Amino acid sequence: MTEKLYYIEPYLKECEAEIVDVIKEEQKILVVLNKTPFYPEGGGQPSDTGSINGVKVIYVYEKNNIIYHQIEKELKCGKAICSVDFERRFDFIQQHSGEHLLSGVIHKLYKGNNKGFHMGEDYVTIDIDIYPFTDTMIEEIEREVNRYIYVNEPFVTYIVDKEGLNKTSSRKKIDVEGDIRIVEAKDMDCCPCCGTHVLRTGEIGIIKILKVEKYKGMSRMYLKCGKRAYEDFKVKHEIISTLSKKFSTDENHLIKNVNKQSEEIFNLKRQLNDLKIKLAQEEAIKLINDSNESFIFKSYENKSFEEVKDIGEAISKNPYICILTSLKDKNILFINNSNIKISCGKVFKEHIREFNGKGGGKDKTAQGAFESLEDLDKFYLFLCKMVKN
Structure with missing residues (x-):
């Protein structure tokens, strides 16, 4: 059995211990200590990392009351200096403690139960058996959980048996021996847990709920606590400050200005689209007037394929076979609205790969794309010759 120093002193950064066993297992090197400050993965909390005698500890887990430390290279049994990556440890302490308080508030206010908990490297999620949460509920939960932090009450841990658990105010009952x-x-949360926690609630700093989404008929809540919440605020504040400068306004009027500009852009895009369609129609009329046949062939060097398709759409209202290309985008458009029996899609399916192109379509229209202008031009000439014949 390994003595668990992280329970005795969760803020322990370094200590001496004894390496009692070194195990090589499936290309892994595992070290067993007589006592350890390293928290093993469990209870939704990732394991600690750090070093033993200067060798990096990359993962820690517990099995049969023995804690195994996976290290990067082999060590010998004997004296060990153990150093915990305390920045990582304290981050997890803040997140785990914040999750407890948040779950306690939700249970207190709305009788919601925490049915799942995951602590990732970037954010924490908890799954609550309530759906949906309104904006008003989230505001009330955030206000109350941060009030818990400000009163700076202590977190305490103690051991009970199965019968003793029923005598506690635990929001969660577990059936274990x-x-x-x-x-x-006190008066905030009580729950069975094997993780590490802050000594007092004030050390959590702040809790911020990022979003809530539906998950398996419940609600999955994303949150950040302590330093993570500060870093998140810092990034978002920089974004808001940048946008405020760009829109020449303060943050209180930023949304109004953004909405105004979005509306202006929408109207301009609509006007531009109307103009593009009008130009496409005028170009279609010109091509029809210049054609003495039942087909129209045209390659455009500087028009996008979207512009070419607008021209094709305008031509397709008339009884023509139309072959148009965008040399700019290396695309081709084939339209048959005539009485001549040519299936555009079938022609593309049977021949476009011979010219290193990709594409397809239906009887009346097909389109394709090419890697090179040379292949596009060859396919274009092939289609023109086929139609003429």
Whole structure:
């Protein structure tokens, strides 16, 4: 059995221990200590990392009351200096403690139960058996959970048995035999837990709910606590400051200005689209007037394929076979609205690959794309010759 120093002193950064076993297992090197400050993965909390005698600890797990430390290279049994990556540890402490308080508030206010918990490197999620959460509910939850932080009450831990668990105010009952570790912040939350936590609620700093989404008939809540919440605010503040400068306004009027400009852009895009369609129609009329046949062939060097398709759309209202290309985008458009029996899609399916192109379509229209202008031009000439014949 490994003595668990992280329970005795969760803020322990460095200590001496004894390496009692070194195990090589499936290209992994595992070290067993007589006592350890490293928290093993469990209870939704990732494991600690750090070093043992200067060798990096990359993963820690527990099995049969023995804690195994996966390290990068082999060590020998004997004295060990253990150093915990405390920045990582304290981050997880803040997140885990914040999750407890948030779950406690939700249970207190709305009788919601935490049915799942995941602590990632970037954010924390909890799954609550309530759906939906309104904006008013989220505001009330955030206000109350941060009030819990400000009162700066202590987190306490103690051990009970199965019978003793029923005598606690735990929001969660578990059916296990043996000792059960309870983590409690008085009048805020009480719950069985094997993780590490802050000594007092004030050390969490702040809790911010980022978003809530539907998940398996419940609600999945994303949150950040402490330094993570600060870093998130910092990034978003920089974005808001940049946008405020760009729109020459303060943050209170930013949304109004953004909406105004978005509306202006929408109207301009609509006007531009109307103008493009009008130009396409005029170009279609010119091509029809210049044609003495039942077909129209044209390559455009500087028009986008979207512009070419607008021209094709205008021509297709008349009884013509139309072959248009955009040399700019290396695309081709084939339209048959005549009485001549040519299936555009079938022609593309049977021949376009011979010219290293990709594409397809239906009887009356098809389109394709090419990597090179040379291949596009060859296919264009092939189609023109086929139609003429």
